[in-house]
Amino acid sequence: xxxxxxxxxxxxxxxxxxxxxxxxxxxxxxxxxxxxxxxxxxxxxxxxxxxxxxxxxxxxxxxxxxxxxxxxxxxxxxxxxxxxxxxxxxxxxxxxxxxxxxxxxxxxxxxxxxxxxxxxxxxxxxxxxxxxxxxxxxxxxxxxxxxxxxxxxxxxxxxxxxxxxxxxxxxxxxxxxxxxxxxxxxxxxxxxxxxxxxxxxxxxxxxxxxxxxxxxxxxxxxxxxxxxxxxxxxxxxxxxxxxxxxxxxxxxxxxxxxxxxxxxxxxxxxxxxxxxxx
Amino acid sequence: xxxxxxxxxxxxxxxxxxxxxxxxxxxxxxxxxxxxxxxxxxxxxxxxxxxxxxxxxxxxxxxxxxxxxxxxxxxxxxxxxxxxxxxxxxxxxxxxxxxxxxxxxxxxxxxxxxxxxxxxxxxxxxxxxxxxxxxxxxxxxxxxxxxxxxxxxxxxxxxxxxxxxxxxxxxxxxxxxxxxxxxxxxxxxxxxxxxxxxxxxxxxxxxxxxxxxxxxxxxxxxxxxxxxxx
Amino acid sequence: xxxxxxxxxxxxxxxxxxxxxxxxxxxxxxxxxxxxxxxxxxxxxxxxxxxxxxxxxxxxxxxxxxxxxxxxxxxxxxxxxxxxxxxxxxxxxxxxxxxxxxxxxxxxxxxxxxxxxxxxxxxxxxxxxxxxxxxxxxxxxxxxxxxxxxxxxxxxxxxxxxxxxxxxxxxxxxxxxxxxxxxxxxxxxxxxxxxxxxxxxxxxxxxxxxxxxxxxxxxxxxxxxxxxxxxxxxxxxxxxxxxxxxxxxxxxxxxxxxxxxx
Numbered sequence: 001x002x003x004x005x006x007x008x009x010x011x012x013x014x015x016x017x018x019x020x021x022x023x024x025x026x027x028x029x030x031x032x033x034x035x036x037x038x039x040x041x042x043x044x045x046x047x048x049x050x051x052x053x054x055x056x057x058x059x060x061x062x063x064x065x066x067x068x069x070x071x072x073x074x075x076x077x078x079x080x081x082x083x084x085x086x087x088x089x090x091x092x093x094x095x096x097x098x099x100x101x102x103x104x105x106x107x108x109x110x111x112x113x114x115x116x117x118x119x120x121x122x123x124x125x126x127x128x129x130x131x132x133x134x135x136x137x138x139x140x141x142x143x144x145x146x147x148x149x150x151x152x153x154x155x156x157x158x159x160x161x162x163x164x165x166x167x168x169x170x171x172x173x174x175x176x177x178x179x180x181x182x183x184x185x186x187x188x189x190x191x192x193x194x195x196x197x198x199x200x201x202x203x204x205x206x207x208x209x210x211x212x213x214x215x216x217x218x219x220x221x222x223x224x225x226x227x228x229x230x231x232x233x234x235x236x237x238x239x240x241x242x243x244x245x246x247x248x249x250x251x252x253x254x255x256x257x258x259x260x261x262x263x264x265x266x267x268x269x270x271x272x273x274x275x276x277x278x
Numbered sequence: 279x280x281x282x283x284x285x286x287x288x289x290x291x292x293x294x295x296x297x298x299x300x301x302x303x304x305x306x307x308x309x310x311x312x313x314x315x316x317x318x319x320x321x322x323x324x325x326x327x328x329x330x331x332x333x334x335x336x337x338x339x340x341x342x343x344x345x346x347x348x349x350x351x352x353x354x355x356x357x358x359x360x361x362x363x364x365x366x367x368x369x370x371x372x373x374x375x376x377x378x379x380x381x382x383x384x385x386x387x388x389x390x391x392x393x394x395x396x397x398x399x400x401x402x403x404x405x406x407x408x409x410x411x412x413x414x415x416x417x418x419x420x421x422x423x424x425x426x427x428x429x430x431x432x433x434x435x436x437x438x439x440x441x442x443x444x445x446x447x448x449x450x451x452x453x454x455x456x457x458x459x460x461x462x463x464x465x466x467x468x469x470x471x472x473x474x475x476x477x478x479x480x481x482x483x484x485x486x487x488x489x490x491x492x493x494x495x496x497x498x499x500x501x502x503x504x505x506x507x508x
Numbered sequence: 509x510x511x512x513x514x515x516x517x518x519x520x521x522x523x524x525x526x527x528x529x530x531x532x533x534x535x536x537x538x539x540x541x542x543x544x545x546x547x548x549x550x551x552x553x554x555x556x557x558x559x560x561x562x563x564x565x566x567x568x569x570x571x572x573x574x575x576x577x578x579x580x581x582x583x584x585x586x587x588x589x590x591x592x593x594x595x596x597x598x599x600x601x602x603x604x605x606x607x608x609x610x611x612x613x614x615x616x617x618x619x620x621x622x623x624x625x626x627x628x629x630x631x632x633x634x635x636x637x638x639x640x641x642x643x644x645x646x647x648x649x650x651x652x653x654x655x656x657x658x659x660x661x662x663x664x665x666x667x668x669x670x671x672x673x674x675x676x677x678x679x680x681x682x683x684x685x686x687x688x689x690x691x692x693x694x695x696x697x698x699x700x701x702x703x704x705x706x707x708x709x710x711x712x713x714x715x716x717x718x719x720x721x722x723x724x725x726x727x728x729x730x731x732x733x734x735x736x737x738x739x740x741x742x743x744x745x746x747x748x749x750x751x752x753x754x755x756x757x758x759x760x761x762x763x764x765x766x767x768x769x770x
Contacts, residue, residue: 048597048598048651048652049564049652049654050597050598050599050600050652050653050654051597051600052336052600053334054597061552063551065597065651066597067596067597069596069600070336070364071336071364072364072365072600073364073365073366075603090596090604092595092604094568094570094593094647094649095570095572095591095593095645095647095649096551096553096554096557096570096571096572096645096647096649097551097553097570098553099553099572100572100574101572101574101645101647104591104593104647105606106604124291124292126307126316130364131406132365132405133364133365136596138595138596138597138604140595140597140649140651142551142568142649143551143552143553144553145553161290161291161317161318161334162318162334163334163336164317164318164332164334164335164336164429164431165336166291166305166316166317167291167292167316167317168291168292168307168309168314168316169291169292169314170290170291170292204292205292206292206293206294206314207292207309243290246290246318247288247290250288250318250333250488348514348516350514360514390517391514392514392515392516392517392520393516393517393518394516394517394518420518421518422518423518423522424518424519424522424533425516425518425519470526470529470531474535
């Protein structure tokens with residue numbers, strides 16, 4: 001029974017793929033991925049016993065830990081806001097996370113990413129519920145492989161939920177770039193360095209709002225719009241992994257989890273023809 | 279007007295729980311016609327409201343809560359106590375000693391830095407700082423035992439319906455157990471084996487707080503542990 | 509600073525009480541270690557790496573090999589540098605910032621253990637005499653703190669160095685090939701702490717909070733002492749020090765096996 005529909009599906013799809021855009025299908029990236037394929041993505045929540053909330057993410061070969069502390073008393077006190085909590089983000093890379101070794105002292109890049117992360121996460125957090133407090137989000141990059149700011153945001157969002165911080169929505173992040181004049185999703189290290197452009201996007205999937213948008217390089221306005229759509233598709237895939245990570249920690253509905261893992265495969269394949277048309 | 283999940287389903291922040299007019303209960307918020315979850319937890323649909331039982335939260339102090347804290351700072355006529363909340367709680371001398379106030383009290387002889395106490399939140403001041411008192415039955419400085427911590431939102435499960443869970447644990451282990459709403463539990467027993475039993479049970483309740491029939495399973499679990507020891 | 513560095517009297521009393529019955533809070537005997545697990549070479553951007561779990565203490569050790577100028581008094585020798593980082597995710601009381609005296613002590617004790625055992629053949633790290641040598645960085649990155657960092661980091665450092673590869677040079681130019689780093693000795697630190705009249709190995713964070721003194725002894729594989737470090741606010745008698753050395757010596761070989769296999 002189950003075989004018949006699948007054969008029908010592939011038979012129906014093949015001609016459209018051939019006639020419309022054979023190039024897109026045959027073209028593979030340096031690491032063999034399709035243009036809209038994410039790297040392997042693994043998220044685990046609640047990994048740090050001493051943190052109020054935490055998450056570990058492996059996005060490609062990025063290995064990143066996020067720890068959340070708070071809401072707690074702000075030190076120094078004059079940094080506190082009387083009407084809401086302050087979300088403090090600190091992005092930090094281990095000296096051995098890159099080649100050559102880097103100094104453990106924070107760089108300008110670290111500070112910029114810390115700031116960008118804060119503004120990506122802030123819209124999702126009910127800061128007004130904790131006046132004068134600080135909520136600290138600490139990121140430690142153990143291994144960097146391109147796209148660490150997106151991976152860090154993904155881990156931080158999971159860690160915030162794990163910490164029980166009230167949130168409007170999760171935040172999922174994914175980058176889109178251009179290499180050899182083609183748009184690609186979730187840039188690896190090589191694509192990050194050799195590509196023509198890089199556009200990290202963070203997105204609140206249930207509220208449908210973009211909370212981080214940066215772009216470097218060269219894109220036409222048309223491409224920019226399409227890139228944004230691709231990025232959001234990527235964010236939605238990331239979001240599913242975030243959900244699973246959080247559900248798994250609480251060990252709920254374990255038997256139900258398995259059938260839930262399967263359906264995402266189908267929507268993916270159904271979405272492909274839509275993209276080819278556009 | 280529709281519910282998007284089954285009662286007791288696991289939901290995440292941002293999940294739309296309900297579309298239409300309904301009261302928003304704990305750990306939810308409204309955005310136009312939709313009610314969203316703010317926490318990871320189990321959704322509860324009631325006829326007139328929708329709420330989420332959070333599985334992971336920090337401690338939000340409320341007046342009337344019994345809490346367990348450690349004195350970490352002292353000032354003129356006032357102790358500051360870490361109760362694991364967003365900020366330190368305060369307690370003045372009149373809330374610590376049931377005698378007329380005297381300025382020459384040697385405060386460290388009443389409570390010293392590093393002392394542990396069971397206290398009640400009697401007020402939240404205008405900056406929402408919890409104000410504690412140790413005057414009352416079961417309250418005061420603690421001299422025996424050790425502290426265990428769990429997620430504050432799981433404390434109700436540890437207590438059980440009308441104290442059924444905790445009374446069962448106390449009866450089966452013979453330990454004294456004091457519970458703070460702030461997720462801290464004091465355990466003191468006749469010997470180390472008994473105390474370790476309590477630690478194991480608390481750990482089990484923490485892990486399985488969201489499941490049903492927990493009291494019976496915990497009782498069974500305790501019996502097995504005790505048999506293994508013998 | 510946060511106030512969480514205040515030690516509860518109750519904790520102090522309870523730990524001492526339980527120790528006086530010959531047991532510990534987690535049920536271990538005085539000389540028991542928690543489970544020590546070390547995974548080697550898990551990071552691909554480091555020349556060598558080791559992930560260490562000692563109970564809930566979690567440390568990542570990364571070895572990077574770079575180049576630099578040699579010290580003036582040793583123009584034909586490479587350099588070994590050890591650095592420790594207390595990340596703020598490891599403990600609620602740790603704040604981000606420059607190294608403090610605790611992280612510097614950790615780095616120094618591990619460093620001295622490696623150095624005094626003359627673990628590396630520093631001459632093989634020379635590229636051009638007086639001008640360019642290889643520098644081996646050992647970064648100890650604490651990810652979760654639950655006591656006994658020195659022993660965890662010391663075992664992790666040797667594990668990471670044993671699996672490390674260094675780039676080779678020919679007439680001052682990189683050849684693009686990598687060879688295993690020569691590791692001549694395998695020093696392992698073991699710390700003993702004193703609480704009241706009791707001496708215990710592998711303390712948890714709670715036990716370290718209430719400790720009176722600590723003696724760390726590093727042994728090489730012949731069980732010779734390479735380094736010692738005494739810290740803590742109480743003194744130790746000569747007999748107590750001898751007792752600590754004996755206790756530590758008994759555990760060093762086991763930890764070495766866990767660190768490097770064999």
